[in-house]
Amino acid sequence: MFAGGVLADVAGKDHLAVDVASADPKMSEAFELAGQGQLEAPSLSNIETHQSVVYLHFPSDIQAERDRLIKFTALLQQLGGYAIKVESAGVAHDWDRWFSLLNGSLFDLYCASVVLVGGDDHYYSCGMHHFGLPECAVPTSVDVGEAADLMNRFNFWQIDQRPTLGSGHTFSLSEDEPAWRLTLESDKRFESEDPFFNPHGVWVLNPV
Helix, strand or coil: CEECCEEEECCCCEEEEEEEEECCCCHHHHHHHHHCCCCCHHHHHHHHCCCEEEEEECCCCHHHHHHHHHHHHHHHHHCCCCCEEECCCCEEECHHHHHHHHCCCHHHHHHHHCEEEECCCEEEEECHHHHCCCEEEEECCCCHHHHHHHHHHHHHHHHHHCCCCCCCCEEECCCCCCEEEEEEECCCCCCCCCCCCCCCCEEEEEEC
């Protein structure tokens, strides 16, 4: 049942805040960029014809919210939704990929809600606040493929192992690979009210 900006699962005694907005002419472009090559052409074509946009407001803890995400987004798919975009990370998925990731492993859940992007001086992740953890940043002087592998593995290590870390600690992918020194910085990339902002900060990794 939907009324007054609230979508309610009456039988399940659950509800969610919802906003419905009119069509956005830039929506297809936004999904194409956020999809990072994963969205198929038919999905993008459908998005070009969209007549409205539905925003579902969830708490940021994606592990705790996984079942609710599946339930409420499945309803949007049934009602004719074309695809989904995680506004607090800037990543988009078609429905098959979205539900496959949500129903998959812990790493799949990471892939559903965290994206890697490039800046002027650093590559960095966006979306680790969904796990209550800092982002990761690596200098752009590092090869892009190496940087992506390092960030993904460091981020997932944080999620899976929940280590106690501090500035000055070092991290290495293995005993035989280079070490990286950690520095925890505040997230200065975004204002605090921005959905991309990570209140837990950013781990900056520099070669030892």
